[in-house]
Amino acid sequence: MIVVLNKNVTEAQIKHILDKAEGLGLRANVSRGVEKTVIGLIGPEDVLRVTPLEVFPGVEQVIPVLAPYRLVSREYQKEDSVIKISKDVKIGGKKIHVMAGPCSIEGLKGLRAIAKKAKSAGATILRGGAFKPRTSPYDFQGMGEEGLKILQDVGQETGMATITEVMDPRQVELIAKYVDIMQIGARNMQNFNLLKEVGMTKIPIMLKRGISATIKEWLMSAEYILSNGNFDVMLCERGIRTFETATRNTLDINAIGVVKKLSHLPIIIDPSHGSGEWGLVGHGAKAGVAAGCDGLMIEVHDHPEEAFSDGQQSLVPKRFAALMKDLEKIARAVSRSM
Ligand code: PEP
Ligand code: MN
Numbered sequence: 001m002i003v004v005l006n007k008n009v010t011e012a013q014i015k016h017i018l019d020k021a022e023g024l025g026l027r028a029n030v031s032r033g034v035e036k037t038v039i040g041l042i043g044p045e046d047v048l049r050v051t052p053l054e055v056f057p058g059v060e061q062v063i064p065v066l067a068p069y070r071l072v073s074r075e076y077q078k079e080d081s082v083i084k085i086s087k088d089v090k091i092g093g094k095k096i097h098v099m100a101g102p103c104s105i106e107g108l109k110g111l112r113a114i115a116k117k118a119k120s121a122g123a124t125i126l127r128g129g130a131f132k133p134r135t136s137p138y139d140f141q142g143m144g145e146e147g148l149k150i151l152q153d154v155g156q157e158t159g160m161a162t163i164t165e166v167m168d169p170r171q172v173e174l175i176a177k178y179v180d181i182m183q184i185g186a187r188n189m190q191n192f193n194l195l196k197e198v199g200m201t202k203i204p205i206m207l208k209r210g211i212s213a214t215i216k217e218w219l220m221s222a223e224y225i226l227s228n229g230n231f232d233v234m235l236c237e238r239g240i241r242t243f244e245t246a247t248r249n250t251l252d253i254n255a256i257g258v259v260k261k262l263s264h265l266p267i268i269i270d271p272s273h274g275s276g277e278w279g280l281v282g283h284g285a286k287a288g289v290a291a292g293c294d295g296l297m298i299e300v301h302d303h304p305e306e307a308f309s310d311g312q313q314s315l316v317p318k319r320f321a322a323l324m325k326d327l328e329k330i331a332r333a334v335s336r337s338m
Contacts, residue, residue, distance in 0.1 A: 013058030071226040092266035099125035103310035105147035117317035199228025239274035248276020266294035
């Protein structure tokens with residue numbers, strides 16, 4: 001941490017800061033320049049969260065050197081994390097896995113039909129919401145446990161791994177019994193009690209980026225899960241809110257490179273929520289694969305016009321299959337497989 005001092009800082013003020021820092025177990029090094037005097041502090045910077053040096057007289061600015069997240073950082077682990085979901089599904093390796101399925105689980109027959117087609121097109125993970133975070137309390141809220149049973153049954157029938165959203169710490173135990181991956185939705189990215197709760201499980205977690213969250217905030221949320229003991233975390237960029245109104249969200253393709261630079265965790269791209277429009281899903285998916293994502297989440301529905309949620313951004317299975325063929329070519333071009 002670097003503490004930049006005011007131009008007219010007094011010796012007494014410098015001594016006050018040094019005494020405090022050394023009292024907290026930090027090593028201090030004063031560097032007196034012509035224009036500015038700065039103090040370099042070495043040691044566990046966490047102690048400064050309780051005693052912020054910014055408020056000390058004579059201090060102009062405090063510049064942290066280390067990122068506030070640790071376990072998720074590249075410094076902590078140089079190699080990419082590979083998350084084992086099942087015997088055949090490992091996320092973060094050479095193969096790019098695709099999670100496909102309806103926004104909401106609507107019934108056994110419908111899910112089974114979609115799953116079979118998604119699987120034969122190359123998807124390895126079946127998605128479907130049983131507890132839905134809807135903007136309106138009057139909209140369909142999901143099938144609950146009945147939906148989880150359907151998801152589990154169809155996953156087993158088709159040999160696909162499964163993922164569903166958990167919205168509340170009280171649902172974690174129940175949902176963990178039914179699925180292979182738990183999804184934390186964008187609206188709950190900073191539900192810290194939920195993050196702690198899933199951090200205490202051994203189930204892989206996919207953490208979606210909050211609607212208006214910075215990448216730093218997103219990584220701090222992931223840190224909550226890892227610091228509670230669960231290292232099987234993947235991140236999912238699903239579009240953020242910007243000034244642009246032409247699309248539901250703005251898919252932040254930069255997030256792939258930034259996350260790869262800062263963290264060892266795998267990153268998934270969700271071009272369905274990232275655009276909000278089925279005609280745009282392929283563009284985002286292709287960009288994601290080209291830019292180095294480790295997986296995709298795509299909403300697929302046999303009858304989007306009748307879907308209980310997000311029909312407007314769902315691909316019909318035929319279009320999904322055609323997209324998968326294009327994605328395979330892109331994956332190969334960037335030394336990945338699908
Ligand atoms: C979803 O995956 O259906 C969903 C609600 O996602 P998000 O949290 O990204 O809006
Ligand atoms: Mn959805």
